[in-house]
Amino acid sequence: MPDPMAARLSIRIDLPGGRRVGPGKIRLLELIDETGSISAGGRAMAMSYRRAWLLVESLNTGFRQPVVDTQSGGRHGGGARLTSFGRDLVRRYRTLERDAARAVGTQVDAITDALAPQERER
């Protein structure tokens, strides 16, 4: 479980053509991977099916290769799973996040040290 007293970075990557990769899309991909469905993945983030689908679609068309592979039909009306490129993208983003956090630890610590004590209500 994340330490509530630790600082945490969120990194959004703005790519050419207004394309973006950030914590929300990456988390959605991880949840689609876990649940095997776009709707269940979206639901786990309190996201409508439509919104989850649009985010997946933006990734699928934004890259040369799709990130999510959907199967229609079947007992549960079809499922979804990450492509190997989708998995690479998630892994790459998580690595990038860790590398960035490591590179800026000193600066983040200095900002954290300057925070007002939480008891103090002004």
Place this chain on the structure above:
Amino acid sequence: MPDPMAARLSIRIDLPGGRRVGPGKIRLLELIDETGSISAGGRAMAMSYRRAWLLVESLNTGFRQPVVDTQSGGRHGGGARLTSFGRDLVRRYRTLERDAARAVGTQVDAITDALAPQERER
């Protein structure tokens, strides 16, 4: 001017107690520094005075030291300027941003290389 074909990172720092520092607040501080006023700084970001004021207030109370010093009265109804701590915070954030971008250049390049060509409309 930023290269529209270059990837760009936006970094948000989530701090203990739900406090946050990110590109929006830092840009607002820079604009308050340039314009000498909270309302003008906010306006330059198409932000209402109320919203700009609330963001400044959240920073002023979130840290031990204020980031913006407001002077009331005077010909123009008072101005605002960054405190030396406010300047430090901006500088630290911009350094952190640069260090993070440098640390993850390879990963960002790999993500950029996987993008679909923009001419291709799917």
